[in-house]
Amino acid sequence: MxxxxxxxxxxxxxxxxxxxxxxxxxxxxxxxxxxxxxxxxxxxxxxxxxxxxxxxxxxxxxxxxxxxxxxxxxxxxxxxxxxxxxxxxxxxxxxxxxxxxxxxxxxxxxxxxxxxxxxxxxxxxxxxxxxxxxxxxxxxxxxxxxxxxxxxxxxxxxxxxxxxxxxxxxxxxxxxxxxxxxxxxxxxxxxxxxxxxxxxxxxxELPGVFEQLVIQLQDFPAPPLRYRPQDNEPPLISPARVRLITGFSGAGKTSWVSQTALHATDVLAYFNATEVPSTALVSTVARELAARLFSKSGGKLGEILFPGATSPQILFAISKNLSDSDLRATVVIDNVHRVSHEDVRSLIELAPHLHFVLLAQPGPAVGALQATLNIVPESLGGWTNETIASEGSFLGCRGDYSAYQRLQVLTAGLPLYVQNALQISANHYDGDVARFCDELEGRTHVVETAQELILSRVFEQFGDSDRRAIGALSLFDVPLSRSEAVTVLSDAYSFSERSTATLLRKLQAAGAAQVFGVDNFKVHDAMRLLGRSYLDDLGPEELRGAQLAIKNLLVDQLPKKNSMQRVSLMLRMFAALGDTEPLIDMATDELFHELGYMTEIAAYLENLAGSAETKAVDRFWALDGLAFADFKKGDLALLDQRLSLMEELIEGNNLGSRERLSLAMKRVNNYARNGDSRRAHEAMEHVINTVPDEPDYLRIAKYNFARAFFSLKDYSGCSNITSALIPEYFDLLGITPEMVIGNNPDKLMPLLKDRESQADDLKHLADTLDLHAMALNRMGTFSGLSRIHAMKFYSMANALDSFVRVGQDLADEFLSRFDYDGALDVFERNLLPAIRSKNLMGHVIPVRSHYAVALAYAGKFAAADTEMARLIPYEQGLSPQGRNELQAQREIIAGLKLKAPPPQWQFPRPTAKYPVNAKCFCGSGKKYKKCHGRQV
Structure with missing residues (x-):
């Protein structure tokens, strides 16, 4: 045929x-x-x-x-x-x-x-x-x-x-x-x-297709000239027939719908409810929708708008025609909170084949719509840190990852608020985002933000007592439970449980509360700025009462709810209330520094250490915590100054042996770092003569000596000490190296001895394994499983800073052996998830740029370039050292494009019959028959 x-x-x-x-x-x-x-x-x-x-x-x-x-x-x-x-x-x-x-x-x-x-x-x-x-x-x-x-x-x-x-x-x-x-x-x-x-x-038919698209899109507001997507932005079209999208004015709802309409393939129509009388919603939508959808479809418009047709009949005819034509239409109604929820329900029920997207601002009307239509409101996710940084760079601002993270929290990432804040930063703060955030958080900024102007109308709906309570709850930047809110407001302002419950319902109805799970909430990030400002205006006594109530709650709940965010908030409350003792105790704890808490209280410790009114012993330990931070950062000049002040305090106030030993330990490593071998060994002799003859003290002294040997480039001396020290820590914890192989931290934790110093022992074992690996590498030897085990123990000790650092060292070791897949695995399974889940802002740029280099080694140049391009907006906000490191990573990637590295390393296969009970050739530590011998 x-x-x-x-x-x-x-x-x-x-x-x-x-x-x-x-x-x-x-x-x-x-x-x-x-x-x-x-x-x-x-x-x-x-x-x-x-x-x-x-x-x-x-x-x-x-x-x-x-x-x-x-x-x-x-x-x-x-x-x-x-x-x-x-x-x-x-x-x-x-x-x-x-x-x-x-x-x-x-x-x-x-x-x-x-x-x-x-x-x-x-x-x-x-x-x-x-x-x-x-x-x-x-x-x-x-x-x-x-x-x-x-x-x-x-x-x-x-x-x-x-x-x-x-x-x-x-x-x-x-x-x-x-x-x-x-x-x-x-x-x-x-x-x-x-x-x-x-x-x-x-x-x-193409002219008709073009015209149909034009007619639909002319109904929609024009999208922004420079649209930036929000976090996990939903599509406009979804299987759900009715959706309710809520958000404060400035959340970007209309921009989102006008932008996503460009890419949607449904038949679309847009109506702004502010331009439609509430009682005329059904009739207006019915007749305009018919004209928009069917005016170019021959006789179909006449079939729908037949003489005497009522609005319900028109809607039914539209719905039936679309269904018969196998077409799906989505109707967007903006500002739907301005019309009667009953009229909205009638419109939806009369058009069963139409899909609806309703845009609304939070408030009682949204609650009524939610109940009437039996739907759960959705909200847009706001701009991510990366999106905010891109917009900031475009506007001439500068800031590192932490600065843009602060701005994201202060504005809740709502696009209008972010853009306004960045414009203010550019125009009044020389583009310095961190400085603008300092003044915004301290309520000393001189230009009122759009966020304050818009949300003040919502805030003013609450009475004075409610606003005072919102101010107290705004001090929380972490979710709290309903019972915790009752405790804080009762302690601070004698709020009853009923009054607190009523307030929480009002906050939710106004969209001023973010709900997490079933019972946890916090004041919306965008609203917290106004709540804090109101609390400050009430005077220092009101503020102090709220801070004291929050501190007491956090201390009481710490054994049950011990998250990093809660500990961080508790430290800020200690600092605000002048509670010196717990802050000094924490500042001298290594794990405190590992978790990044030092930035929360460094300024407070500086003031404490420099005040003549502070007791000498407290000044010493404040300096000790600051000196430890300097050592981690490698700021040896500042470290020298602190150690001199600590020595003056010891001699001038006859401080005890504990203070003298702490100073002596730091002197050992400081001299070694400066390359002064003679004074480093003299300091070691001093430690040997003064350290108590107790195992815990002796182990710490040995580790410090090994660290000093490493700094002095005596790698053999270093590895001799670490080789003897590692088994001691394994014995303390009650496990063996073989038990660690193939087991993740969650499987290892139940195997450990229950010791009061367990967290410290885990950290010290990880430190020793890490130092041992570095010494072996310097001697030209592969470190085996040392770094992998160190990462596990750092993770178990919650020593996040060292976990990331050692992970990067492990990736470098893999790269040096041409095992590019192994390096990428370290980043993708360990480091990148850790910095995201634990919000390790200071590590984001170094880890991601390092990851880009690993991608380039693996020949994935497009992915490497994409990763580096995403970091460009942060570059001007980095320190000179940070910018130099970023540039060095770019040069490595460029060099790899010109000259490819050796191919991916492969496990060497034994040529002769391999002993089945010998340790496997791959370095896993397992017997050959239980490792690569299985494949044979």
Whole structure:
């Protein structure tokens, strides 16, 4: 039976079409090139454009069929990239030659990169098919094809499509908008979804398609010129028939809906409820929706708006027509909190085949809608730290990761508030984000923010006693339970349990509370700024009463709820209330420094150490904590000053042996770090003569000596001490090295001896293993499992700072052995999840830039470049040392592109029969028969 020249026949491989329909998402370059084909279809005489059938794109004309395979690559195109396509072209050519397909076939491979030299030579060979063309940016056009010129990347392909769209007669709509919308329609066609379930676009119908998209999008507010997505941003279209999106004014709801509408493939309509009388909601939406959706559809509009039709009848007719046409329509109603919830319910019930997205500001109306429609409100996630940094960099601001994190917390990441805060930083603080945050947190800023202006209207809805309570709860930057709120407000202001419960209901109704799980909440981050300001205005006594109540609660709850955020808040309360003793005790604890708490109270300790009113012993231990921090940072000049002051305090006030021993230990390592071998050994002699003859003290002294030997480059002396010290700590903990192999921390913890000093013992064992590994490496020896075990013990001790540092050292050791997969595994399974989950802000930039280097070693240059590009907005906010480190990482990556490293290391396989009970050759520590011998 004859086949029409422009009809669609069955694909050669039907399974391929099913697979493509199931997984085809995000091939943006291909969709944009297809859009360029659609814009030019009429010009080249194409009667139909087909996507994802036998090839990526097919153009059908009266006398021929053009098959396009689209390739995007990072490097030059080689024959192995296209050999499958060439074979497939040969099979399709036979179909045409046999008469099963009409028209003359023509094949083209469209690439975003030029072919390599070998492939170009292949084109010139007589065997290359004359009906197969390869086109690329700047290359020769395919003869008589009329195909759009490909571009080098998505951005330039998008720009080329916009130039083509500019020629269409839709002056009221930006070309960019039409291109994005059409790309979304193409994606649905590629996946075999309505209204292009057959994967095709009829050229004659394209003007109608373009016009339909234009009509829909002219209803929507114009998206921002510079739109930045929010965190985990939801799609506009979802299976849920009714959705309620809530957020304060400034949360970016309207921007989100106008931007996502560009990429949605549903039939869309937008209504702003502020422009519709509440009682006229149903009738207004019914008649305008009919006109918008069906005014270009022949007689359908008359069928819907028949004489005497009521609003419910119109809505039912719209819904039925869409259902009959296998189309789905989504209606967006903005500011829905301004109309009656009963009218909204009626509208939704009368149109069962329509989908609705309702945008609202928090308040009692949202609660009514939620109850009436039985839906759970959604909220947008706000901007991430990275997005805020990108916007800040664009506006000329500077800040490191920590500065932008503070701004994210202060503004809750709500786009309008963030942009306003960054504009103020740029205009009034010389772009210094950290300085603006200092003044905003201290309520000393001179320019009122949009956040304060907008949210003050919400805050003023509460009475004086409620505002005072909100102020107290605003001191919490961590979630608290309802019972904890009752305790704090009862202690601070004699609030009853009933009054607290009523306040919490009001906060939730106003959207001023963020709820976590079933019973935990906190005042919304955006509202906390106003609550704190109100509390400050009430005077120091009111503030102190709230701080005291919070401190007492945290101390009482610490054994049950011991999170890093709660401990951090407790330290700030100690500092604010002047509780010296617990702060000094913590500042001299190594784990305190590991968890990053020092930054919370460093300024307080500085004041304490410098005050003549502070007792000498307290001044000494405040300096001791600061000196430990200096040693970790490597600030040896400042460390020298502190140690001199500590010595003066000892001699001038006849302090005890504990203080003298602590100073002597620090002197040992300070002299060694400065390369002063003589004085370092003299200091060691002093420690030996003064240290108590007790195992705990002796182990610490031995470790400090080993550390000093390492600094003095006596690596053999260092490893001799650590080799003897490691078994002692294993004995203390009641485990063996063999028990650690293959077991994660959660499996090891139950095996440990229950000692009061368990956390310290774990930390000290990890320190010793880490030092042992460094000494072995300096001697040119592989460290084996030392670093892997050290990471486990640091994790068990919650010594996060050292966990990350040793993890980076382990990754470097893998890289030095050309085990790139092992290095990436350390980052992806350990370091990156740890800095995210524990919010280790100071490590974010060093770890991610280091990860980019590991990606480059593994040959994943595109991923490495992407990672480094994401760090650019932070660069100006880094210290000179931080900027130099970032630049050094870039240079390493650039060097690896020019000269590839050796290939990935492989486990050496034993050539002779390997003893089954010997330790495995891979270094795991397991017997061969239980490790790689299993594979044999």
């Amino acid at each position: 004859p086949i029409a020249a422009n009809s669609i026949v069955a694909a050669l491989d039907s399974r391929q079409v099913v697979r493509i329909e199931a997984v085809h998402r995000g091939f943006l370059y291909q969709h944009l090139y297809t859009a360029a084909c659609l814009f030019g279809a009429a010009r080249v005489g194409a009667t139909k454009v087909v996507v994802e059938h036998d090839e990526d794109v097919e153009l059908l004309t009266a006398d021929r069929q053009v098959y396009l395979q689209i390739k995007t690559r990072q490097a030059s195109l080689v024959f192995s990239d296209i050999d499958d396509a060439v074979d497939r072209f040969a099979a399709i050519r036979k179909e045409h030659e046999a008469g099963r397909r009409k028209g003359r076939p023509f094949f083209a491979i469209v690439a975003n990169v030029s072919p390599g030299p070998q492939l170009k030579r292949r084109f010139a060979e007589p065997a290359w098919p004359t009906d197969v063309a390869v086109i690329w940016p700047g290359g020769p056009p395919a003869v008589d094809s009329g195909l759009p010129a490909p571009q080098a990347d998505v951005n330039s392909m998008f720009a080329a499509c916009c130039d083509l769209a500019q020629s269409l007669p839709f002056a009221m709509l930006a070309p960019e908008t039409l291109v994005w919308k059409l790309a979304g329609r193409i994606m649905h066609a590629a996946a075999g979804l309505a209204p292009h379930a057959d994967h095709s676009f009829e050229t004659a």
